[in-house]
Amino acid sequence: MKQLVEIPLLAKDIGREVSAYLNTLTKPIGSLGRLETLAVELAEMTGSRFPVVAPPGVLVFAADHGVTEEGVSAYPKEVTAQMVLNFLSGGAAMNVFSRQIGALFEIVDVGVAEAVDGEGLIARNVRAGTRNFCQEDAMAEEEVIQALNVGKEEAAKMIENGAKCLIVGEMGIGNTTSASALLSVITGKNVKELIGPGTGLNSDQMTKKQSVIERAIEARKPDQNDPLDLLKKLGGLEIAAMAGAMLEAARNRIPIIVDGFICTVAALIANQFDNRASDYMIAGHHSTEPGHKTALEELGKQPLLDLEMRLGEGTGAALAFPIVEAATNMLCEMATFSEAGVSGKSER
Numbered sequence: 154m155k156q157l158v159e160i161p162l163l164a165k166d167i168g169r170e171v172s173a174y175l176n177t178l179t180k181p182i183g184s185l186g187r188l189e190t191l192a193v194e195l196a197e198m199t200g201s202r203f204p205v206v207a208p209p210g211v212l213v214f215a216a217d218h219g220v221t222e223e224g225v226s227a228y229p230k231e232v233t234a235q236m237v238l239n240f241l242s243g244g245a246a247m248n249v250f251s252r253q254i255g256a257l258f259e260i261v262d263v264g265v266a267e268a269v270d271g272e273g274l275i276a277r278n279v280r281a282g283t284r285n286f287c288q289e290d291a292m293a294e295e296e297v298i299q300a301l302n303v304g305k306e307e308a309a310k311m312i313e314n315g316a317k318c319l320i321v322g323e324m325g326i327g328n329t330t331s332a333s334a335l336l337s338v339i340t341g342k343n344v345k346e347l348i349g350p351g352t353g354l355n356s357d358q359m360t361k362k363q364s365v366i367e368r369a370i371e372a373r374k375p376d377q378n379d380p381l382d383l384l385k386k387l388g389g390l391e392i393a394a395m396a397g398a399m400l401e402a403a404r405n406r407i408p409i410i411v412d413g414f415i416c417t418v419a420a421l422i423a424n425q426f427d428n429r430a431s432d433y434m435i436a437g438h439h440s441t442e443p444g445h446k447t448a449l450e451e452l453g454k455q456p457l458l459d460l461e462m463r464l465g466e467g468t469g470a471a472l473a474f475p476i477v478e479a480a481t482n483m484l485c486e487m488a489t490f491s492e493a494g495v496s497g498k499s500e501r
């Protein structure tokens with residue numbers, strides 16, 4: 154299963170050309186800091202000297218988690234389906250930010266427990282939520298593969314429709330529990346260090362969340378190096394779909410802006426399938442969910458923003474998009490010293 158997709162090597166030669174070109178633009182050398190590194194990275198990803206990232210494509214994957222039976226979220230599981238309807242009518246935070254950045258937007262039901270319908274919904278329900286992974290495997294291997302394929306196929310459509318970079322978001326009550334469990338197994342770190350309040354648990358409720366995850370890991374014994382086994386045992390359907398979408402974007406040299414905690418864990422799973430996937434990722438923001446720091450370190454990425462957000466849905470990535478776009482505009486639109494008749498650095 155390792156060779157699920159083939160991700161191309163970064164175009165390092167184009168990156169070197171862009172690095173040299175950046176030094177000819179009318180600014181002190183290196184003065185645009187991380188925008189300059191971003192420009193080089195985007196050139197390496199896309200294979201283009203003048204990369205384009207607009208319009209971005211946003212895919213929000215929604216699914217439920219059987220483990221909510223254990224009382225691991227501050228909100229009832231019905232919120233997943235209710236929020237899907239909110240996404241369809243344009244009222245979620247991610248709708249607002251997607252409109253602001255001119256994104257192509259889709260909401261995908263990959264495993265909502267209750268029947269949901271509405272104009273514009275991409276109905277790809279694999280199963281009505283995962284099983285409670287405290288009691289049994291979250292899903293069957295075949296269901297993991299189906300969810301991965303939903304992600305890949307929806308990303309392929311998004312790219313076909315003109316998206317030049319990809320943002321994947323999620324909606325799934327209980328998914329910080331799945332993501333924390335996955336991260337604990339992947340990194341070998343204690344659950345206690347990685348769990349957080351999610352939607353707003355108090356400290357007693359967090360102790361319960363910790364014990365639920367610890368018991369589940371003990372019972373399921375997932376293989377830390379096998380992404381299929383991890384997803385099958387710990388879920389979730391939307392995390393699998395997000396990983397699939399990121400793999401498809403990377404295969405197409407489409408830059409990915411990674412969102413918060415759940416998205417970064419999905420990115421780690423994608424990287425287990427193909428370790429070139431993270432070459433195509435930019436970390437959008439740092440979420441206040443405690444495990445996010447560890448997840449970002451494991452992915453080897455420095456986030457662009459820290460706005461003390463902890464929502465998910467893709468919101469942190471959407472807010473980082475204008476910075477990513479600024480890096481491409483800088484390359485395309487800035488004058489060189491010779492074009493503008495500006496003197497270069499003094500030779501002493």
Ligand SMILES: Cc1cc2ncn([C@H]3O[C@H](COP(=O)(O)O)[C@@H](O)[C@H]3O)c2cc1C
Pocket residue numbers: 225226227228232236323324325326327328329330350351352353464465466
């Ligand atoms: C109204 C509402 C909108 C959301 N949008 C994203 N999430 C976020 O919170 C959930 C994860 O937190 P936990 O694991 O504690 O349930 C996910 O749905 C995530 O996307 C939301 C949560 C709520 C309540």
Ligand SMILES: O=C(O)c1cccnc1
Pocket residue numbers: 329351352412413414415416440441442445462463464465466
């Ligand atoms: O950072 C996230 O993705 C996050 C944090 C808390 C709740 N939902 C999502």
